[in-house]
Amino acid sequence: MAKYLVERSGPLVGEVAISGAKNAVLPILAATVLTKEPCEIYDVPQLRDVDVMCRILRALGARVDEDPKEHTIVVEAAEITDTEIPYEFMKQMRASIFLMGPLLARMGSAVMSMPGGCAIGNRPIDLHNKGLKALGAKILQDDDSVEAIARKLTGNKVYLDFPSVGATENIMMAATLAEGTTVIENAAEEPEIVDLANFLNKMGARIRGAGTDNIRIEGVASLHGTRHAVIPDRIETGTFMVAAAITRGDLLLVNSVPDHVRPVIAKLGECGVVINDEVDGLRIRGDLKKLRATDIKTLPYPGFPTDMQAPFMAFLTTVQGSSTVIETVFENRFMHADELNRMGANIRVEDRTAYVPGDKNVLSGASVIATDLRAGAALVLAGLVAEGHTEVANVHLVERGYENFVDKLTAIGGKIRKVEDVA
Ligand code: EPZ
Numbered sequence: 001m002a003k004y005l006v007e008r009s010g011p012l013v014g015e016v017a018i019s020g021a022k023n024a025v026l027p028i029l030a031a032t033v034l035t036k037e038p039c040e041i042y043d044v045p046q047l048r049d050v051d052v053m054c055r056i057l058r059a060l061g062a063r064v065d066e067d068p069k070e071h072t073i074v075v076e077a078a079e080i081t082d083t084e085i086p087y088e089f090m091k092q093m094r095a096s097i098f099l100m101g102p103l104l105a106r107m108g109s110a111v112m113s114m115p116g117g118c119a120i121g122n123r124p125i126d127l128h129n130k131g132l133k134a135l136g137a138k139i140l141q142d143d144d145s146v147e148a149i150a151r152k153l154t155g156n157k158v159y160l161d162f163p164s165v166g167a168t169e170n171i172m173m174a175a176t177l178a179e180g181t182t183v184i185e186n187a188a189e190e191p192e193i194v195d196l197a198n199f200l201n202k203m204g205a206r207i208r209g210a211g212t213d214n215i216r217i218e219g220v221a222s223l224h225g226t227r228h229a230v231i232p233d234r235i236e237t238g239t240f241m242v243a244a245a246i247t248r249g250d251l252l253l254v255n256s257v258p259d260h261v262r263p264v265i266a267k268l269g270e271c272g273v274v275i276n277d278e279v280d281g282l283r284i285r286g287d288l289k290k291l292r293a294t295d296i297k298t299l300p301y302p303g304f305p306t307d308m309q310a311p312f313m314a315f316l317t318t319v320q321g322s323s324t325v326i327e328t329v330f331e332n333r334f335m336h337a338d339e340l341n342r343m344g345a346n347i348r349v350e351d352r353t354a355y356v357p358g359d360k361n362v363l364s365g366a367s368v369i370a371t372d373l374r375a376g377a378a379l380v381l382a383g384l385v386a387e388g389h390t391e392v393a394n395v396h397l398v399e400r401g402y403e404n405f406v407d408k409l410t411a412i413g414g415k416i417r418k419v420e421d422v423a
Contacts (some may be wrong), residue, residue, distance in 0.1 A: 012414060053096075
């Protein structure tokens with residue numbers, strides 16, 4: 001397994017071009033199954049998860065042409081020859097679950113091994129099943145696999161007990177070809193939901209209300225191909241905002257969307273970081289004054305994003321004063337605290353709250369392990385300001401969600417390189 005070797009780097013200064021959003025492009029690629037016609041997707045980030053999704057689409061019978069240099073993928077699902085997602089793909093990427101709704105709507109069936117949990121939580125799919133059942137699907141689920149079958153789908157009202165991003169997306173995609181109207185209540189409101197709805201509407205779907213907690217989908221007989229540029233990645237944007245803050249640097253984030261990162265802008269502002277929405281992009285300056293503590297609580301959008309919790313916690317270890325971090329979205333998303341403590345952070349975790357003492361003028365370098373992609377990014381940021389060397393293992397997790405992470409950091413002064421682990 002590869003690892004990153006990270007050295008104390010001083011302030012990061014310069015420009016970062018934000019890539020397309022992982023969590024938008026994955027459901028959008030799944031949605032291409034809803035039409036026989038070709039769909040051209042632009043601004044696609046080069047990520048492991050995108051490669052896996054393309055391999056799944058090919059395994060289902062779709063033609064997929066990738067042009068990584070142009071960040072473009074063309075999918076033509078003229079023929080779907082299989083509706084079963086092989087286990088080898090499910091275990092690599094639980095986002096394969098996004099194919100359930102589209103396969104059900106296009107072919108009347110979808111079979112996949114249970115996506116299973118991951119380090120941050122057991123990741124159930126009960127809300128996905130509830131929504132698809134409401135549209136008329138029969139769901140057969142055991143410990144190993146889940147099968148959805150539907151001769152036809154009929155619009156219905158679905159209340160989500162939790163505003164699940166994936167469940168909202170799966171139900172919305174399936175509902176586009178259902179007979180009649182579907183209303184999703186207590187829907188997730190993330191920008192990636194809006195991007196998916198925009199893509200679907202360009203395919204001829206009739207979706208209103210994406211971005212609110214009430215989404216209305218009027219079913220249509222068929223969808224056609226289209227062209228779509230994916231929105232910038234708001235979590236990559238937030239990660240580099242925190243990179244400027246933790247290193248007391250000065251970064252210009254090009255191709256970022258300030259409206260998608262309002263909670264991160266607000267929280268960094270409370271710490272004294274200066275953020276300006278300039279013509280060329282979002283300018284983050286952590287070098288202008290002494291930075292102080294604040295408290296964060298993760299919530300579904302538009303609250304503070306759970307995917308920004310780990311990078312922000314790393315930053316909070318370096319400011320004046322103590323902070324609290326409350327994680328309300330996933331049940332086990334504090335494992336990076338143990339790794340930061342190996343660097344001298346002294347974070348105390350009690351159930352859903354982490355107490356971050358701050359005032360760590362210097363973290364000390366250590367060998368640490370990424371437990372999920374955002375934790376991995378957080379440990380890299382900590383390594384950029386820690387005394388001595390930091391080795392971050394399990395970096396394949398980081399490369400699932402951050403395009404050219406090492407190159408982007410190196411270009412702005414980050415001392416980081418990737419080595420294959422000989423062990
Ligand atoms: C999406 O995951 C993202 N992944 C996650 O990003 C992100 O952290 C999460 O949304 C929350 O914003 C992709 O978009 C590919 P959820 P998803 O369904 O859809 C519970 C990253 O780092 N739940 O909103 O799986 C679940 O257990 C990844 O890029 C149910 O109880 O998230 C969790 O506690 C990590 N039943 C909460 O909802 C269900 O049927 C949020 O999950 C579904 C979810």
